[in-house]
Amino acid sequence: MFQRFFGTVSLFSGSRSINPLLSSIVASRASSSAAAKMSLDLAKKIAAFKAVDEYVRDNTVVGVGSGSTVVYAVQRLAERVKTEGLKLVCIPTSFQARQLIIESGLVLGDLEQHPKIHCAIDGADEVDADMVLIKGGGGCLLQEKIVASCADQLVVIADYTKNSKKLGEQYKKGIPIEVVPMAYVPIRNKVAAKYGGSLKLRMAVAKAGPVVTDNGNFILDWHFPEEKFDWDVVNRDIMMIPGVVETGLFVKMATKAYFGLADGSVTERSA
Numbered sequence: 001m002f003q004r005f006f007g008t009v010s011l012f013s014g015s016r017s018i019n020p021l022l023s024s025i026v027a028s029r030a031s032s033s034a035a036a037k038m039s040l041d042l043a044k045k046i047a048a049f050k051a052v053d054e055y056v057r058d059n060t061v062v063g064v065g066s067g068s069t070v071v072y073a074v075q076r077l078a079e080r081v082k083t084e085g086l087k088l089v090c091i092p093t094s095f096q097a098r099q100l101i102i103e104s105g106l107v108l109g110d111l112e113q114h115p116k117i118h119c120a121i122d123g124a125d126e127v128d129a130d131m132v133l134i135k136g137g138g139g140c141l142l143q144e145k146i147v148a149s150c151a152d153q154l155v156v157i158a159d160y161t162k163n164s165k166k167l168g169e170q171y172k173k174g175i176p177i178e179v180v181p182m183a184y185v186p187i188r189n190k191v192a193a194k195y196g197g198s199l200k201l202r203m204a205v206a207k208a209g210p211v212v213t214d215n216g217n218f219i220l221d222w223h224f225p226e227e228k229f230d231w232d233v234v235n236r237d238i239m240m241i242p243g244v245v246e247t248g249l250f251v252k253m254a255t256k257a258y259f260g261l262a263d264g265s266v267t268e269r270s271a
């Protein structure tokens with residue numbers, strides 16, 4: 001114990017013989033985490049490119065989702081507009097999506113002018129075997145669900161970590177529920193009383209206090225118990241609670257999901 005203690009001290013106290021070893025451990029950890037990130041980014045990209053290539057047609061209205069995977073979809077849309085001369089109008093699902101559309105030189109539209117969308121392309125936090133989605137990890141669920149509800153097809157793009165048999169298997173941050181700020185405590189109590197689990201008010205990272213969505217609301221993340229739920233019923237029940245604006249449960253909405261894999265291939269699931 002004594003030796004181990006002093007051994008530890010000598011590791012961090014500037015011993016010249018050990019520092020190179022430490023540096024190489026740190027460097028190898030950093031490079032393996034950089035490699036993991038690269039493979040995740042690649043997985044997102046190939047899923048996004050395939051979805052855009054297979055689903056987006058000329059002279060159509062496209063719903064543009066939110067999150068890190070959608071960045072690649074927008075990149076591919078912009079490439080195809082440039083190289084193939086596609087005529088597209090893009091409807092954003094968040095402030096982030098709006099900025100991506102503008103910065104990529106795509107045509108920005110809204111639901112007032114284009115209430116009917118041909119295809120919405122969006123990411124997901126998790127997709128289960130029945131194509132039920134958890135969305136809203138980035139806080140954008142409300143506008144995403146509105147846009148998806150106006151689309152003939154909702155196409156999901158994701159990396160392999162989002163592909164699950166049942167919700168909660170991969171995504172551990174709970175189901176986001178967007179709520180009117182004054183009602184977050186009663187909603188929290190009502191959901192927990194009816195279904196169990198716990199609900200946490202999502203806190204901001206670079207701001208004091210809670211996350212405030214693009215629509216001025218709060219988000220409760222519901223860590224649900226490990227049970228077999230009928231998500232359609234659960235979604236409807238939660239939506240009935242006054243003050244709930246929307247849930248991140250997307251049930252019977254997605255047409256198709258593309259999951260990019262680490263080996264550079266893409267696996268698909270259809271509704």
Ligand SMILES: O=C[C@H](O)[C@H](O)[C@H](O)COP(=O)(O)O
Nearest residue numbers: 067068069123136138139140
């Ligand atoms: O609120 C965020 C959205 O629902 C995203 O589409 C979802 O969180 C997936 O994001 P990402 O592509 O970054 O994993």
